[in-house]
Amino acid sequence: MLRFLLPPIFVASAAAAQQAGPPAVASPTSGRSVGRGAQPDLSAVASAKADTIPDAVVAIARSTPAAELRRQLFALAAPGMEGRRMATRGDSAAARYVATRFTELRLAPPSHRGYYQPISARRRTRTATLTLGSHSYAFGEGWILHPRSDSMQLRNVAIVYAGADSAFGFMNRLPDLHEKAVLLPGAAFRSGRFEAIARIEKTLRDRGAVAVLWTDNLVTRILGRRQANAFLPEYENSLDEVPAGFPEIGVVPGQMSALLAGESSLSVDSVGTISGPQSLETFTLQSTLSLEVKSAYTTETAPNVLGVLRGTDPDASCIVVTAHRDHDGLNGKTLYPGAVDNASGTVALIQLANMMQQAARAGHRPRRTIVFASVTGEERGLLGSSWYVSQPVMPLEKTRAVLNIDMLGRVDSFYKNRRADSNYTYVLVEDSAGVGLMNEVRAANAAFNALHLDDRYTRPPYYQRALRGSDHYPFFRKKIPFVCFSTGFNEDYHQPTDTPGKINYVLLTQQTQLIFLTLWNMANSEGR
Known part of the structure; x- marks a missing residue:
């Protein structure tokens, strides 16, 4: 399965x-x-x-x-x-x-070709770099991206800290989001509140946001599983229904800590919880975000096997x-x-x-x-x-x-x-x-x-x-x-x-x- x-x-x-x-x-x-x-x-x-x-x-x-x-x-x-x-x-x-x-x-056999129905699939090799402030990270180096887009480029995008309210009470006080990324509470991702996240992301897109950023130690566990499965090839998949062009970027708490180092009012613990005097407020961070994704493809074939009664x-x-x-x-x-x-x-x-x-x-x-x-x-x-x-x-x-x-x-x-x-x-x-x-x-x-x-x-x-x-x-x-x-x-x-x-x-x-x-x-x- x-x-x-x-x-x-x-x-x-x-x-x-x-x-x-x-x-x-x-x-x-x-x-x-x-x-x-x-x-x-x-x-x-x-x-x-x-x-x-x-x-x-x-x-x-x-x-x-x-x-x-x-x-x-x-x-x-x-x-x-x-x-x-x-x-x-x-x-x-x-x-x-x-x-x-x-x-x-x-x-x-269903056709003159016999029992085999050859299929073609495009195997994808991806390279990506995420830059948070002055720190750059290669694909999979402490961060994950969903959906796994073929290509994407964000350059020096401002990051709006939405606040640590996991109930999303910050939505009515967000500033202008045009061409900006929004840092959301990681607890919503950890608890699997995907319908709520989808609604929030639709609103953010409608208001001009270009990405969502989040942190939680869940990212560390996901990266561990991905490393164990790194030997498995990836293919172009037409069934991924997540809207293209609006990435969710999850980073490990350590990287978020480096990003927030210049924000004296915020800190992040090992779980990914952001705290500090201004943790419930909404404001634009001093650092920016850049993301570049590139993909190359090769075509492979393999057979379905079909028999008819x-x-x-x-x-x-x-x-x-x-x-x-x-x-x-x-x-x-x-x-x-x-x-x-x-x-x-x-x-x-x-x-x-x-x-x-x-x-x-x-x-x-x-x-x-x-x-x-x-x-x-x-x-x-x-x-x-x-x-x-x-x-x-x-x-x-x-x-x-x-x-x-x-x-x-x-x-x-x-x-x-x-x-x-x-x-x-x-x-x-x-x-x-x-x-x-x-x-x-x-x-x-x-x-x-x-x-x-x-x-x-x-x-x-x-x-x-x-x-x-x-x-x-x-x-x-x-x-x-x-x-x-x-x-x-x-x-x-x-x-x-x-x-x-x-x-x-x-x-x-x-x-x-x-x-x-x-x-x-x-x-x-x-x-x-």
Whole structure:
């Protein structure tokens, strides 16, 4: 699952909230639900729909081979796959592995080029310099920038100190802000008050400000994580929706202390709290700010792997099943195998295709065509799924819904530490078209197994992380309904310790069974 699409402060705050644990959850509803009011009882609907799944199809689900899932997962997470980073020989090897399985299963290639859909991505190398007063700092040297703009230049910009009021009571007394930067309280960034920050920044932009400056020891923690991930390449990302040209510059408290050295009325502690006789006042600092950002690009290619199972109704819409196969690759000689993220989803996708072909041979070919998409570049910014959405093999207007699989077979930190029952899956559904996706999930779960369907990721502060963090998001932006299955974040997330030996293959099998029957319902329900 993608780490880098959201602002780093959002990811840090969401991770902290996860450790705290959510409130008690109810069963998912048919679509996004963030409230805690009474939920509609859909059990009767689900039971009725479960009765429409043919016995032969349920029998295919019951026969899901845990040993085969294990064998394939060990193969995809093996050292020879080199961690499957996009545009490396490891990802190419994994793509060939998936294409070979599609060939064995006799899925139809979507075009004359076979199973491969080449994507192009622009790899970015960035240089930047921040100057605060008389001190200059290279990119990443004690400061962070969001959004990570391609190019930017600010020269000798005056800095308006807004005051240390984290409730933003200073807004009515700010001076002229034209072509100036505004120093905001860091506590708002630390506490994750992003909606409030966005409102304040819009007002500042409207009043002519060109940047926001803030300080907190959170910047130190973010820089530590970035240093650990410095081996990972960065790519141009069309999904970053933060307005360009209005940077948020976060600096470590030490740099802010140097900036304020000439301000006898202000000082900053090691946490980043600014204090002093004038700490609640608003005024222009003596020092100025300069920022220069430059980027260079190279183009890289990598393949999505697509296989098609034709349905019985040529006029019906299609279903797209996605699971990214890429991960973080090698850091020197250190392997990031990505067993949960997302070799698990990849083997589940292969098994879904296998079971659907078994159903077809048994006389139960699905009504809708199904596109099985092993996409690349998810970890680098949803690149493969974004490419598919821009160049679909079936028209988007004929795509009824997307089923996305991202991380199965491991109990996450919440369930491991706080819940005895680990027979669960997180379900995120967005069904603005009202095609009944949640009913289809419930009906599949009612057929047998009865996993706990946890709706945690429909709730703040988790919703945005889950919505924007995986391959369903480019489809969602095109108003295509989706359902995503996941088991959440465990302690080995994006670590070299995410190994196939730690997978719970019983849980992986149960989740794959549920997803198969959900796919069956999605591919055979009424409607277009």
